Amino acid sequence: MREINISEIISNIKEMCIEANHFLSPDMKEALYNSCNVEKSTLGKQVLEQLKENLKIAGEDMIPICQDTGMAVVFIKVGQDVHITGGSLEAAINEGVRQGYTEGFLRKSVVKDPIYRENTKDNTPAVIHYEIVEGDKVEITLAPKGFGSENMSRVFMLKPSDGIEGVKEAVLRAVKDAGPNACPPMVVGVGIGGTFEKCALLAKKALTRDFNDKPKEQYVAELEEELLEKINKSGIGPGGLGGTQTAFKVNVETYPTHIAGLPVAINICCHVNRHVTRII
Secondary structure: OEEEEHHHHHHHHHHHHHHHHHOOOHHHHHHHHHHHHHOOOHHHHHHHHHHHHHHHHHHHHOOOOOOOOOEEEEEEEEEOOEEEEOOOHHHHHHHHHHHHHHHOOOOOOOEOOOOOOOEOOOOOOOEEEEEEEOOOOEEEEEEEEOHHHHOOOEEEEEOHHHHHHHHHHHHHHHHHHHHHHHOOOEEEEEEEEEOHHHHHHHHHHHOOOOOOOOOOOHHHHHHHHHHHHHHHOOOOOHHHOOOOOOEEEEEEEEEEEOOOOEEEEEEEEOOOOOOEEEEO
16 A cells, blocks of 8 residues: 655645646647638738737746636546545645645635635635546646636437537537637537536547547547547637637547437636646
8 A cells, every 4th residue: 555645635636726827738739839820811810920929028028828727627537556645635625726826926816615706815726526436646737727618518319319429519519619819719518428427528638638549439539530520620729710720629538428318528728728737
């Protein structure tokens, strides 16, 4: 049994909050730079060049890439041969977020109650998704999620007879309705299957998948390519000002579901799609 003290969790979460808000993940940075080379609209290309300049300034001057530094979403895989010592794992995660957002001078955007809306002043609590896995390590993925794009996300409870064409229609409708509000070029996470809440979790998790990781199912890979092509033909373009680069990537995750249902969730993220992963 391997012991991990909560101090390690706290320090890593703190650093990850600051890192994710100042630097793009390698796959996102590559996608942004590549899009500048293929964008056909002059105005769209200008927007992308401005985003590149913004990214450069953020890294050099340690200014957040975006003023909306998001609500901290944490995916944590805990090995079943790990013993967390020194206190509560959930409290440690939230303490790491608190330290990261206060010491990193990141905007605090979380309110205690969804109706009365008093700010917690430290961006806690985080939204935490736990998974127990084999092994003696802890894998943490932190994804600060801004709400300009989060508000554009959708869940559709389709009928099985709607099939894959119904899935395509749902995704394209969500993207069209989002328009410029999701700060394109966007990343589109799609969850298919499970239940009402499971498909939404799949879509959220899909946003953190490295662009170079290919789906196991061939039809999923083909679906991603087709949807990306159609989204980029929508004309929304960078910043919603027209162009050929409306989305960098469509990531689709699937899960078994009930014979009577076809749940589909679309979780859209803006052009920064912040996420960082560490293994302890």
